[in-house]
Amino acid sequence: MHVHEVVDVMTEDGPPVRVSVDDIVASGRREQRRRRTGFAAAGLAMVAVAGVAVATAVSVPAAQRTGTATAPAANPPAVTRAAAGPLLADPFEFTFSAYSVGPVHVQDPIVASNAYQIASVLVDGTDSRIVGRHESLTGPSLSARLTVYRPGAYAAQKLGGANSTVAGHRALKSERQIGHGPSQKTLAWEYAPNAWAVLESIAEQADLPTMQQLEATAGGLTGAAARPAKAPFTLSYIPAGYQLFAVGEQTTGSLDGFGGTSDTEHSGVLFAKKGLPKKGLLGPYDNMMWGAFQIMVSEDPKPAEPGCIANLCSRLEDGKVTVEVASNAGSLSPAEMRKVLDGIKLTDVRDKGSWADIRP
């Protein structure tokens, strides 16, 4: 018997494949749109502030720090914002703000779930954009984020890193090369009893950032006044058995925190079936998206045709704002998707003061 025959025996009576090529392409398109609009908006923002960024690398206003970071830092690391409150958060709540430590720039958190909040992280001299064949990156590629978990949510014992200390807190750190490819670094520290924060980077160039820079960045994390994650809509119908799962502000798609914010991807809100764990996590709920459904509110110069196709129902408001309900792997019937869509009432997407607290 050959090994491939052993594998055939093991897999011969698997269930039918639930997901179709169309499902995957539809989900891929959403991911692409999220990333493209996010990076494009970020690129424009950086052009506007590039001079400021070089001159004031240790004190960049948070609002200007979205997207790529291409200017090398000339100044030594320094924490740029003072403590403003505790980090411990309730579900779907943000409790920290953007800050910079030397070349490392933690953005405002943009994703909040029942177990964590996530912010993108940018590093000077790197480029996180996804570019087409006729474009080129302006620096080594980087995907990085800061995830602040609620007490008990993060399974630190599963990380398997080396023991360390961050600002007096117990910490774990690990570094590894992914094949012959990028360098992956993880730094986790216990910012409060049984509550962990995790900085992660997947970098094309191994020293951008260095572990020392991540440790300095970890030491700079402090709390800010708590605020709920909000969405530019209210909704009157949630299918039975589903509950709020994660809220993304100025981001849609997988809600993994990578890639920064977008000016046109206003909101992505995920609902999933009840019973998801809130403890023992090793990362955001990324792989569990399948089987959930998502509401997305965005502006696209070429909006999709309103109506329902495959696993997506959409409508257009004021000729420019697209509201979509996407059901992954057919978790909702078209009738259910339509009912959710019809129950969504938009606020002013451009006025965050009008956004709604949709926590259960």
Added chain:
Amino acid sequence: MKADEERAFREFVAAQLVPLRNLAYVTCGDWHTAEDAVATALAKLYPRWRRLDRPDLYVKTMVYRAAIDETRRPWRRERAAGDAMPDVPLHDPASVSDEHLHVRAALREVPPRQRAALVLRYYLGLSQEETATVLGCSLGTAKSQVSRGLGRLRDLLAAEQIELSDAEVCGSARA
């Protein structure tokens, strides 16, 4: 994505969906988790399709990492039985021969990372270098994973009077 690129992507997905799901299933031992891992990896591949020289290795790496992570997640163990493959057959056990049951039991006893290495090397046909890339380890470690997995599987099958191909055992020893 241009029409011809999307067509190529669709063809790639159609061709890879089942083999990738098998890779994930053999690694993590749960069909639903395996399909989740594959679907998520392929969706994330879509925006990167044009810039990757080896999308096949990229997506295999993503699927392997997701599947191996699942074997470590405690809540998944409720249905995935941790590092082990599920003991409960999905279909009528009467339809499965004794030999197949023994083969499945033997593969269940091989550690997850070694199982994945065997699938990559001998089921998906990757080279040792490509296997190392997907596993995220050195070439030497990848060879070791393949060799140990093969040895373990051979011994377990031998106990059930099932012989594993000499060609693969010898091939691993040479590599």
